[in-house]
Amino acid sequence: MARDPRSAFDRFLNTGLDELLAPGESSDGVPDALALLRRAADGVPAYGAMLKAAGLSAADIHGAADFAKLPLLNKENYVRRFPLEALVEGGGKLPVDTVFIFSISEEVGVGASSVLTHDVASLVTVDNGTTAPGQASDEFGVTIGMADQTGPFDYHLTRKLIKLCRENDIGYQQDVFRYYRSDSASAIEAGHDVRTALIAFGIDASHGHERIHMHALRSLAELMTAYAGSAVEIPRDAEEVGSLKGFTQQPMKEAKSTLLTPAGPEDAKR
Numbered sequence: 001m002a003r004d005p006r007s008a009f010d011r012f013l014n015t016g017l018d019e020l021l022a023p024g025e026s027s028d029g030v031p032d033a034l035a036l037l038r039r040a041a042d043g044v045p046a047y048g049a050m051l052k053a054a055g056l057s058a059a060d061i062h063g064a065a066d067f068a069k070l071p072l073l074n075k076e077n078y079v080r081r082f083p084l085e086a087l088v089e090g091g092g093k094l095p096v097d098t099v100f101i102f103s104i105s106e107e108v109g110v111g112a113s114s115v116l117t118h119d120v121a122s123l124v125t126v127d128n129g130t131t132a133p134g135q136a137s138d139e140f141g142v143t144i145g146m147a148d149q150t151g152p153f154d155y156h157l158t159r160k161l162i163k164l165c166r167e168n169d170i171g172y173q174q175d176v177f178r179y180y181r182s183d184s185a186s187a188i189e190a191g192h193d194v195r196t197a198l199i200a201f202g203i204d205a206s207h208g209h210e211r212i213h214m215h216a217l218r219s220l221a222e223l224m225t226a227y228a229g230s231a232v233e234i235p236r237d238a239e240e241v242g243s244l245k246g247f248t249q250q251p252m253k254e255a256k257s258t259l260l261t262p263a264g265p266e267d268a269k270r
Helices: 005-014 017-025 030-043 045-053 064-069 075-079 155-167 183-189 214-228 265-269
Strands: 122-130 142-148 172-176 195-203
Touching: 030 045, 030 064, 045 075, 122 142, 122 155, 122 183, 122 214, 142 155, 142 214, 155 172, 155 195, 155 214, 183 195, 195 214
Parallel strands: 122 195, 142 172
Antiparallel strands: 142 195
16 A cells, blocks of 8 residues: 655655665665565466476575576566466456557657557556646656646546545545646547546656656556456446447536646636
Protein backbone atom coordinates (compact mmCIF):
# COMPACT_ATOMS: atom_id res chain seq x y z
CA MET A 1 0.00 0.00 0.00
CA ALA A 2 1.16 3.51 -0.74
CA ARG A 3 1.96 5.76 2.16
CA ASP A 4 0.20 9.05 2.63
CA PRO A 5 2.16 11.43 0.37
CA ARG A 6 2.00 14.29 2.88
CA SER A 7 3.58 12.26 5.68
CA ALA A 8 6.31 11.06 3.30
CA PHE A 9 6.99 14.66 2.26
CA ASP A 10 7.04 15.86 5.87
CA ARG A 11 9.55 13.15 6.75
CA PHE A 12 11.74 14.18 3.83
CA LEU A 13 11.68 17.84 4.91
CA ASN A 14 12.17 17.25 8.63
CA THR A 15 14.78 14.46 8.59
CA GLY A 16 18.47 15.12 8.24
CA LEU A 17 20.18 13.99 5.04
CA ASP A 18 22.62 11.77 6.94
CA GLU A 19 19.75 9.89 8.54
CA LEU A 20 17.90 9.52 5.25
CA LEU A 21 20.99 8.07 3.59
CA ALA A 22 22.04 5.92 6.55
CA PRO A 23 20.43 2.63 5.40
CA GLY A 24 22.16 2.78 2.03
CA GLU A 25 25.49 3.91 3.47
CA SER A 26 25.61 1.19 6.14
CA SER A 27 24.75 -1.74 3.86
CA ASP A 28 25.98 -3.04 0.53
CA GLY A 29 22.43 -4.02 -0.41
CA VAL A 30 23.20 -7.74 -0.70
CA PRO A 31 20.74 -8.89 2.03
CA ASP A 32 17.91 -6.98 0.37
CA ALA A 33 18.88 -8.35 -3.05
CA LEU A 34 18.93 -11.92 -1.73
CA ALA A 35 15.53 -11.46 -0.12
CA LEU A 36 14.12 -10.12 -3.40
CA LEU A 37 15.62 -13.05 -5.31
CA ARG A 38 14.00 -15.59 -2.99
CA ARG A 39 10.68 -13.77 -3.22
CA ALA A 40 10.79 -13.80 -7.03
CA ALA A 41 11.88 -17.45 -7.20
CA ASP A 42 9.06 -18.56 -4.88
CA GLY A 43 6.31 -16.18 -6.00
CA VAL A 44 6.77 -15.52 -9.73
CA PRO A 45 6.13 -18.71 -11.75
CA ALA A 46 8.05 -17.53 -14.83
CA TYR A 47 11.18 -16.65 -12.87
CA GLY A 48 11.07 -19.91 -10.92
CA ALA A 49 10.88 -21.79 -14.23
CA MET A 50 13.85 -19.81 -15.59
CA LEU A 51 15.99 -20.74 -12.60
CA LYS A 52 14.97 -24.41 -12.82
CA ALA A 53 15.84 -24.52 -16.53
CA ALA A 54 19.28 -23.11 -15.70
CA GLY A 55 19.78 -25.76 -13.02
CA LEU A 56 19.69 -23.18 -10.23
CA SER A 57 17.63 -22.30 -7.19
CA ALA A 58 17.57 -19.29 -4.88
CA ALA A 59 19.45 -21.40 -2.32
CA ASP A 60 22.47 -21.48 -4.65
CA ILE A 61 22.95 -17.72 -4.37
CA HIS A 62 24.78 -16.70 -1.18
CA GLY A 63 26.62 -13.47 -1.97
CA ALA A 64 27.18 -10.70 -4.50
CA ALA A 65 29.53 -12.79 -6.67
CA ASP A 66 26.90 -15.53 -7.01
CA PHE A 67 24.51 -13.21 -8.83
CA ALA A 68 26.68 -13.64 -11.95
CA LYS A 69 25.34 -17.23 -12.12
CA LEU A 70 21.77 -16.06 -12.72
CA PRO A 71 20.44 -16.19 -16.31
CA LEU A 72 20.06 -12.85 -18.06
CA LEU A 73 16.47 -11.95 -18.88
CA ASN A 74 15.31 -10.39 -22.14
CA LYS A 75 12.17 -10.16 -24.24
CA GLU A 76 12.81 -13.36 -26.14
CA ASN A 77 13.65 -15.74 -23.31
CA TYR A 78 11.36 -14.29 -20.66
CA VAL A 79 8.74 -11.66 -21.56
CA ARG A 80 7.54 -13.30 -24.79
CA ARG A 81 8.11 -16.86 -23.62
CA PHE A 82 5.66 -16.87 -20.70
CA PRO A 83 1.99 -15.81 -20.48
CA LEU A 84 1.31 -12.59 -18.62
CA GLU A 85 -0.14 -14.33 -15.55
CA ALA A 86 3.12 -16.28 -15.11
CA LEU A 87 5.06 -13.02 -14.98
CA VAL A 88 2.93 -11.72 -12.10
CA GLU A 89 3.80 -12.45 -8.48
CA GLY A 90 1.46 -15.15 -7.26
CA GLY A 91 0.73 -16.29 -10.80
CA GLY A 92 -2.82 -14.97 -10.58
CA LYS A 93 -4.80 -15.04 -13.82
CA LEU A 94 -6.12 -11.63 -14.85
CA PRO A 95 -9.92 -11.33 -15.15
CA VAL A 96 -9.62 -9.93 -18.68
CA ASP A 97 -6.95 -9.92 -21.38
CA THR A 98 -4.58 -7.01 -20.81
CA VAL A 99 -2.12 -5.71 -23.40
CA PHE A 100 0.69 -3.25 -22.67
CA ILE A 101 1.52 -0.94 -25.59
CA PHE A 102 4.67 1.18 -25.61
CA SER A 103 4.18 4.05 -28.05
CA ILE A 104 7.00 6.40 -29.05
CA SER A 105 5.10 8.38 -31.66
CA GLU A 106 2.55 10.23 -29.53
CA GLU A 107 4.44 13.51 -29.90
CA VAL A 108 3.80 13.63 -33.66
CA GLY A 109 0.12 12.82 -33.31
CA VAL A 110 0.23 9.14 -34.30
CA GLY A 111 0.34 7.47 -30.90
CA ALA A 112 -2.28 4.76 -30.43
CA SER A 113 -4.10 5.53 -33.67
CA SER A 114 -3.07 2.38 -35.53
CA VAL A 115 -2.04 -0.23 -32.94
CA LEU A 116 -5.37 -1.10 -31.30
CA THR A 117 -7.28 -4.20 -32.37
CA HIS A 118 -11.06 -4.35 -32.67
CA ASP A 119 -11.48 -6.24 -29.39
CA VAL A 120 -9.90 -3.57 -27.17
CA ALA A 121 -12.65 -2.01 -25.04
CA SER A 122 -10.70 0.34 -22.74
CA LEU A 123 -7.48 2.29 -23.12
CA VAL A 124 -5.71 3.66 -20.04
CA THR A 125 -2.90 5.93 -21.18
CA VAL A 126 0.18 6.58 -19.04
CA ASP A 127 1.86 9.96 -19.54
CA ASN A 128 3.68 12.63 -17.57
CA GLY A 129 1.80 15.21 -15.53
CA THR A 130 3.96 18.32 -15.44
CA THR A 131 3.84 20.18 -12.13
CA ALA A 132 3.34 23.89 -12.78
CA PRO A 133 1.37 26.91 -11.53
CA GLY A 134 -2.31 26.29 -12.13
CA GLN A 135 -1.86 22.50 -12.25
CA ALA A 136 -2.85 19.98 -9.58
CA SER A 137 -0.22 17.40 -10.60
CA ASP A 138 2.14 16.41 -7.82
CA GLU A 139 5.41 14.51 -7.50
CA PHE A 140 3.72 12.39 -4.82
CA GLY A 141 0.88 10.00 -5.59
CA VAL A 142 -0.60 9.30 -9.02
CA THR A 143 -2.29 12.01 -11.07
CA ILE A 144 -5.59 11.08 -12.75
CA GLY A 145 -6.42 13.22 -15.77
CA MET A 146 -9.97 14.46 -16.18
CA ALA A 147 -9.34 15.88 -19.65
CA ASP A 148 -6.60 16.97 -22.04
CA GLN A 149 -6.72 19.62 -24.77
CA THR A 150 -8.99 17.44 -26.93
CA GLY A 151 -11.68 17.00 -24.27
CA PRO A 152 -12.74 14.90 -21.26
CA PHE A 153 -11.94 11.22 -20.75
CA ASP A 154 -14.51 8.49 -20.21
CA TYR A 155 -16.58 9.21 -17.12
CA HIS A 156 -17.00 5.60 -15.96
CA LEU A 157 -13.42 4.47 -16.57
CA THR A 158 -12.03 7.53 -14.82
CA ARG A 159 -14.31 7.05 -11.83
CA LYS A 160 -13.22 3.42 -11.60
CA LEU A 161 -9.56 4.48 -11.38
CA ILE A 162 -10.40 6.95 -8.60
CA LYS A 163 -12.36 4.24 -6.78
CA LEU A 164 -9.39 1.85 -7.03
CA CYS A 165 -7.11 4.49 -5.51
CA ARG A 166 -9.45 4.93 -2.56
CA GLU A 167 -9.94 1.20 -2.02
CA ASN A 168 -6.19 0.44 -2.19
CA ASP A 169 -4.94 3.44 -0.21
CA ILE A 170 -3.11 4.91 -3.22
CA GLY A 171 -2.41 8.63 -2.99
CA TYR A 172 -3.85 10.52 -5.96
CA GLN A 173 -4.92 13.90 -7.29
CA GLN A 174 -7.02 14.95 -10.28
CA ASP A 175 -5.91 17.39 -12.96
CA VAL A 176 -6.84 18.84 -16.36
CA PHE A 177 -4.17 19.25 -19.03
CA ARG A 178 -5.15 22.10 -21.30
CA TYR A 179 -1.95 22.30 -23.32
CA TYR A 180 -1.20 18.74 -24.41
CA ARG A 181 -2.89 15.66 -25.81
CA SER A 182 -2.30 12.00 -25.02
CA ASP A 183 -2.42 8.67 -26.85
CA SER A 184 -6.08 8.46 -25.90
CA ALA A 185 -6.86 11.39 -28.18
CA SER A 186 -5.13 9.86 -31.20
CA ALA A 187 -7.04 6.60 -30.67
CA ILE A 188 -10.42 8.35 -30.58
CA GLU A 189 -9.61 10.55 -33.59
CA ALA A 190 -8.60 7.43 -35.54
CA GLY A 191 -12.10 6.04 -35.00
CA HIS A 192 -11.44 3.42 -32.31
CA ASP A 193 -14.53 2.68 -30.22
CA VAL A 194 -12.82 2.54 -26.83
CA ARG A 195 -13.24 4.06 -23.40
CA THR A 196 -10.24 6.22 -22.56
CA ALA A 197 -8.57 7.45 -19.38
CA LEU A 198 -5.27 9.05 -18.43
CA ILE A 199 -3.02 8.42 -15.44
CA ALA A 200 0.22 10.31 -14.96
CA PHE A 201 3.32 10.68 -12.82
CA GLY A 202 4.04 14.20 -11.60
CA ILE A 203 7.22 15.54 -13.18
CA ASP A 204 9.23 18.74 -13.05
CA ALA A 205 9.93 19.74 -16.67
CA SER A 206 9.84 17.39 -19.64
CA HIS A 207 11.67 16.70 -22.91
CA GLY A 208 15.01 17.44 -21.27
CA HIS A 209 16.27 17.12 -17.71
CA GLU A 210 13.23 15.54 -16.08
CA ARG A 211 12.92 15.25 -12.31
CA ILE A 212 10.50 12.86 -10.64
CA HIS A 213 9.95 11.34 -7.23
CA MET A 214 9.87 7.56 -6.71
CA HIS A 215 6.62 7.96 -4.78
CA ALA A 216 4.80 9.02 -7.94
CA LEU A 217 6.18 6.09 -9.93
CA ARG A 218 5.27 3.61 -7.21
CA SER A 219 1.75 5.03 -6.87
CA LEU A 220 1.33 4.81 -10.64
CA ALA A 221 2.50 1.18 -10.66
CA GLU A 222 0.15 0.31 -7.78
CA LEU A 223 -2.83 1.77 -9.64
CA MET A 224 -1.92 -0.05 -12.86
CA THR A 225 -1.66 -3.31 -10.89
CA ALA A 226 -4.99 -2.73 -9.16
CA TYR A 227 -6.68 -1.91 -12.47
CA ALA A 228 -5.27 -4.94 -14.31
CA GLY A 229 -6.51 -7.22 -11.53
CA SER A 230 -9.93 -5.63 -11.13
CA ALA A 231 -13.19 -7.18 -12.27
CA VAL A 232 -14.99 -6.09 -15.42
CA GLU A 233 -17.79 -3.70 -14.45
CA ILE A 234 -19.41 -3.10 -17.86
CA PRO A 235 -19.97 -6.52 -19.52
CA ARG A 236 -21.61 -4.90 -22.54
CA ASP A 237 -18.22 -3.56 -23.64
CA ALA A 238 -17.35 -7.10 -24.74
CA GLU A 239 -19.88 -6.78 -27.57
CA GLU A 240 -18.78 -4.99 -30.73
CA VAL A 241 -22.37 -4.11 -31.62
CA GLY A 242 -25.34 -4.35 -29.29
CA SER A 243 -28.63 -2.86 -28.19
CA LEU A 244 -29.06 -0.03 -25.71
CA LYS A 245 -29.57 -2.58 -22.93
CA GLY A 246 -26.71 -2.25 -20.48
CA PHE A 247 -25.41 0.93 -22.12
CA THR A 248 -23.86 3.19 -19.52
CA GLN A 249 -25.22 6.56 -18.50
CA GLN A 250 -23.71 9.42 -16.57
CA PRO A 251 -25.08 12.36 -14.57
CA MET A 252 -26.25 15.25 -16.76
CA LYS A 253 -26.43 17.89 -14.03
CA GLU A 254 -23.98 20.76 -14.25
CA ALA A 255 -20.91 19.96 -12.13
CA LYS A 256 -19.82 22.31 -9.39
CA SER A 257 -16.26 23.55 -9.87
CA THR A 258 -14.04 26.32 -8.61
CA LEU A 259 -11.18 27.80 -10.62
CA LEU A 260 -8.44 28.28 -8.03
CA THR A 261 -5.90 29.91 -10.35
CA PRO A 262 -6.69 31.94 -13.51
CA ALA A 263 -5.65 29.83 -16.49
CA GLY A 264 -5.20 32.80 -18.84
CA PRO A 265 -6.36 36.33 -19.71
CA GLU A 266 -9.82 35.10 -20.72
CA ASP A 267 -10.32 33.25 -17.44
CA ALA A 268 -9.06 36.19 -15.39
CA LYS A 269 -11.79 38.42 -16.87
CA ARG A 270 -14.62 36.07 -15.90
